[in-house]
Amino acid sequence: MKLYPDSKVYIFCPAQVQTGGPESLHQLASKLISLGVETYITYSEPLNNEPDPVHAAYKKYHVPYTYLMTDDAKNVIIAAETITANLYGAKKIRRVLWWMSVDNYLGNVISIMEHYQKNPLAKPLPKYFTFDKADRDIEHWAKSEYARQFLQVNGIPSNKIYHVETYMNQTFFEQAALIDLSRKKNLVAYNPRKGFEITKQLIDATPDIDWQPIENMTPAQVQELLARAKVYIDFGEHPGRDRLPREATVSKCVVITGKRGAAANDVDYNIPAEFKFNLETVTKRQVIEKIRAVFENFEGELEKQASFCQRVYDDRKNFTATIANVFGIKKLPPPSVALVQGVSEGSFLLAQELFKSKDFRPSFIVDDVLAAAEISNELILREQNRNYLRVGKNLIEIITQDDAKFLYLEGRIKKFALFEPTDTEIDALKNFYTPAAEDVLIFSR
DSSP: OOOOTTOEEEEEEOTTOOSHHHHHHHHHHHHHHHTTOEEEEEEOOOGGGOSOOSOGGGGGGOOOEESOOOOOTTOEEEEEGGGGGGGSSOSSSEEEEEESOHHHHHHHHHHHHHHHHHOTTTSOOOOOOOOOGGGTTOEEEESSHHHHHHHHHTTOOGGGEEEOOOOOOHHHHHHHTTOOGGGOEEEEEEOTTSSHHHHHHHHHHOTTSEEEEOOSOOHHHHHHHHHHEEEEEEOSOOOSSOHHHHHHHHTTOEEEEESSGGGGSTTTSOOOGGGEEOTTTOOHHHHHHHHHHHHHTHHHHHHTTHHHHHHHHHHHHHHHHHHHHHTTOOSOOOOEEEEOSOSSHHHHHHHHHHHHOSSOEEEEEEOHHHHHOOOOSSSEEEETTEEEEEETTEEEEEEOHHHHHHHHHHTSOOEEEEESOOHHHHHHHHHHHOOOGGGEEEEOO
16 A cells, blocks of 8 residues: 555544553554654544543654544555444545454444344444455455454455554563563462453462462553563453563563464464463363473573564564555655754754754654643644644654653654753763664754
8 A cells, every 4th residue: 555745644543542452553653653654643532522632641652633534545544443434434545444353343343233233223323344345445454363364264355464563662671671580489460351260260279379460550560560470371362462461471471371362373472382271171280280380490481482572572673664565665754853952042953953954854852841831832832732842934842851762762763962962961861761872963063
């Protein structure tokens, strides 16, 4: 699906919702922007008349949003499988259906039909994707091998399917790199919302094992628990490459699963067969023996899953290459630059010079105070709850240090620029952002 210089991409997302799906949608939007594509999150109308549709967890991606789109053949809309109604209505725009969870799609179809059966005259049956011949122009993205197989079984030709997987939040990797294997405990972490009927039997049979549920925790608390655990078990449905198993392997846990959904194949969950159990035939004793084997020879058992862990590390690099290939993006934009000395005369002059350059793209200016201020004047434009510095006819977004670090880890910020910096300023930049040497630009008069 070729993009043109003036193409726009609209990515549908529910407003004020925090789950794995919306995060993937924001990652996609951020990645397209970094590749030079004009991209918008297209939110549903926010509930309770909230003025801001962006969930707090996704503000750090700094993606513009809209409630409308331009119906043009050069443009593209992307919707996940649970909101396929958004693919209908426009006549010219090109359409992409991103399959993140096969099970969620089936559940959504069932709930629609059940509602219609109970209230057939209440309102028209909502439009949803049904593999009809009329939708042959839709391009399909599979977030997992499980989804790809589902599409193929239901008649979608292989030339209409692209394997598009997302990646874990990069800040998770930073903390995971600090994990000390010697401090791991004989502890099993589990998700009580996934396959708990089986997990409960295991818990009841092993009062000597420390079982810890991942429940009502912040992301930091989840990471802290996984950093201590030796084992993570998940006997759920695995509607795709779920987040928690990936977080567990990066946290140096041995992952044990059933053979449901995506966990049944060796592409989505490329872990040895000895760590996967057929829930129709497995006994409690077999799973418990494997858990105890991990406790007794932890590093040896962990090494057996090294390829599974490495695949998670490779996801971000693969995602960038996949998106560029899917949209035929061959020429990358100039590297985006963040000015890290705040809004000052020096940074203002530097921004002016960078806007004249063809080698760099001034994208952000880092200023914690002004990023949080609710102001709008001749110097600052406030739009969509974000502030922009006016530099002539150009705008440069003002962001916090923390967001700048996140966007650097994401690959959205490529370079940091300083204007006649002191040694202290250079040291502060290197200590906080830990950039590669080539990513630090120093300018003088």
